[in-house]
Amino acid sequence: MRGRVGLIGAAIGAALTAPVAVWAWPDKDEQEAGTVRTDLRERDPQATPAARRVYAMLAGLENDARHGRPSRTVIGQHVELHNERYNPGYGDYRGPKQPGYYYRKARDITGRLPGFVELDLGPGYGRPGWAVGESRSYSRSWPSCRPLWGYVDDAVDLALGVWTGLPRPADGSYHPSGTHADCASGGEVSLPHNGGGPAGIVGFSFHQPYPGSPVKGFPQTLHRNSPGARDPGWFARVVTPGSTEHRALLHDLDFLTDHLGYLADRGVPVLLRPYHEMNTRSGHGFWWAGRDPAWYRQLWRLTYDHLVRRRGLHNLIFVWAPNSWDGSYGHRPDxxxxxxxxxxxxxxxxxxDTPSEPFGPGAWTEVWYRGLEQYRKPRIIAESFHVPLNAAQPDTLTRTPWVLWTVWGQALTYDNVSSPRGKNTGADVKRTYWSSKVISGSDWARSVISQQ
Structure with a gap:
C-alpha cells in the first residue's frame, strides 16, 4: 500500500502480547469498502502530529474490527475531580479524595492504569464566574486560588501527566512533582504517579452551565434550570451571533479554550467531547438536549469554529456521543x-442496559455498536457504569470490538444507585484490564509514541 507509514499511537509495539498493527494513511483510491479515513488532516489540515498519531491509532483499530482482523480496545476511566476533591460522600468511602483517585483505583485493583483518562473542565462547584483571562497558577492567566476551583488546575495537570508522565522532570509546567499545597484550602494535594513516562491518551468533557449562568455548577447544566425551560426562543438566541446569549456562550468557550490551549502549547492531543446526550427527551437532560436539531448542529459548528479556526487549537479530536436511543429517554440521534x-x-x-439485561437483540451494547456503524468513524463507549468484560458478558469485545471504552467515575467500584442490577466486581475489573483484547496505560508505559 502506498502512503506514509507510522508506528501509531504508541503502536504499542512488540511489548504487547498482541501488538497493534502498523498502519498507513492510504491514498483515497486505495480505500477498502467501509474503511474509516485514518488521516486527521482531512478534517483539519493543521492537525498536530501527536493528534494525527492518536487519531490514526483509533481509526486503525476501527478498520481492523470492520475487516475482521484482530483488534483491541483502549480501556478508559472518567475522573470526576470536582467530586473527588469536594464531595465527601462520593466514591467507595466517605471523605475527601486526592485528585485522580479513580485513575489510581484501577491500578489499586489490577496493578494496571487506564489507557485513556477523561476529565471535566465543567461544571464548576457552585461558585460564581469563570474568570476568563485572569491569573491561574500554572499558566498565569486564571485564578486557581479560590475555594472549589483548584480541581480545574489538577484536571489540566493530570491530563499533561497522563500524556508525558508523573512525576516528570521540571519542564516549566504546573507542578512537575505532582504534589502541591492547595492555596485555597491549605491542604496538601497529590496527583497519582504513573511511572514518569507516557501512560495513555486523554480527553475532556465539558458539562457547561447554561450561557450566562452567574453560578457554575451541575444544577446549572440542566435544561430545567436554564432560561430555555421558560423561554422557547432562548436556545435560538444562544446560536445567533450578536445576541447577548451568544456573547455569553463565547465567554464560556474562552474558558474552555484557555485550558485546552495550555495543553496544546505542550503538544498534548485531546479527545474533546462537548454537548453529549443531545438526543434526550425534550425537557430532560442538559440545556442543549432535546432542542431543535438544526439549532444543536449550529451550536456544535460554531463551537468548532471558535476553538479551531478562531482560537487555533489543532490538538483536538472531536467526539460526538449521544445517549443510548432506547425510545424512552433517548431518541434516534441521527x-x-x-x-x-x-x-x-x-x-x-x-x-x-446492563450486562445481565441487555437492550434489544444481540449481545450487550450491540444495538448501539451497529447503530453507529453508518457514520464511518471510530466507535467508542463514551460512558458506561460497567467494564466491558464481566461474568455476565465475558465476550463483549469479541462481539462488539469498540475502539475505546470508558467507565464513569465512581462506578468502577461503587454500586451506583442508578444501576441497581449490579456493579463491577474486582474480578470483572481484573478480567478487563488483563485481557489481551484491551490496551491499558501499562501498555503505553512500556512503549514509545512515535512516528517513523
Whole structure:
C-alpha cells in the first residue's frame, strides 16, 4: 500500500502480547469498502502530529474490527475531580479524595492504569464566574486560588501527566512533582504517579452551565434550570451571533479554550467531547438536549469554529456521543449529527442496559455498536457504569470490538444507585484490564509514541 507509514499511537509495539498493527494513511483510491479515513488532516489540515498519531491509532483499530482482523480496545476511566476533591460522600468511602483517585483505583485493583483518562473542565462547584483571562497558577492567566476551583488546575495537570508522565522532570509546567499545597484550602494535594513516562491518551468533557449562568455548577447544566425551560426562543438566541446569549456562550468557550490551549502549547492531543446526550427527551437532560436539531448542529459548528479556526487549537479530536436511543429517554440521534467535517469519533453514553439485561437483540451494547456503524468513524463507549468484560458478558469485545471504552467515575467500584442490577466486581475489573483484547496505560508505559 502506498502512503506514509507510522508506528501509531504508541503502536504499542512488540511489548504487547498482541501488538497493534502498523498502519498507513492510504491514498483515497486505495480505500477498502467501509474503511474509516485514518488521516486527521482531512478534517483539519493543521492537525498536530501527536493528534494525527492518536487519531490514526483509533481509526486503525476501527478498520481492523470492520475487516475482521484482530483488534483491541483502549480501556478508559472518567475522573470526576470536582467530586473527588469536594464531595465527601462520593466514591467507595466517605471523605475527601486526592485528585485522580479513580485513575489510581484501577491500578489499586489490577496493578494496571487506564489507557485513556477523561476529565471535566465543567461544571464548576457552585461558585460564581469563570474568570476568563485572569491569573491561574500554572499558566498565569486564571485564578486557581479560590475555594472549589483548584480541581480545574489538577484536571489540566493530570491530563499533561497522563500524556508525558508523573512525576516528570521540571519542564516549566504546573507542578512537575505532582504534589502541591492547595492555596485555597491549605491542604496538601497529590496527583497519582504513573511511572514518569507516557501512560495513555486523554480527553475532556465539558458539562457547561447554561450561557450566562452567574453560578457554575451541575444544577446549572440542566435544561430545567436554564432560561430555555421558560423561554422557547432562548436556545435560538444562544446560536445567533450578536445576541447577548451568544456573547455569553463565547465567554464560556474562552474558558474552555484557555485550558485546552495550555495543553496544546505542550503538544498534548485531546479527545474533546462537548454537548453529549443531545438526543434526550425534550425537557430532560442538559440545556442543549432535546432542542431543535438544526439549532444543536449550529451550536456544535460554531463551537468548532471558535476553538479551531478562531482560537487555533489543532490538538483536538472531536467526539460526538449521544445517549443510548432506547425510545424512552433517548431518541434516534441521527438528526443531531453535526456532519463529517466536524466530528472525528462517534460514541454512546450507555445507561439503558446492563450486562445481565441487555437492550434489544444481540449481545450487550450491540444495538448501539451497529447503530453507529453508518457514520464511518471510530466507535467508542463514551460512558458506561460497567467494564466491558464481566461474568455476565465475558465476550463483549469479541462481539462488539469498540475502539475505546470508558467507565464513569465512581462506578468502577461503587454500586451506583442508578444501576441497581449490579456493579463491577474486582474480578470483572481484573478480567478487563488483563485481557489481551484491551490496551491499558501499562501498555503505553512500556512503549514509545512515535512516528517513523
Amino acid at each position: 438528526p443531531y449529527y453535526p456532519g463529517h467535517g466536524y466530528v472525528d469519533v462517534v460514541g454512546v453514553d450507555d445507561y439503558s
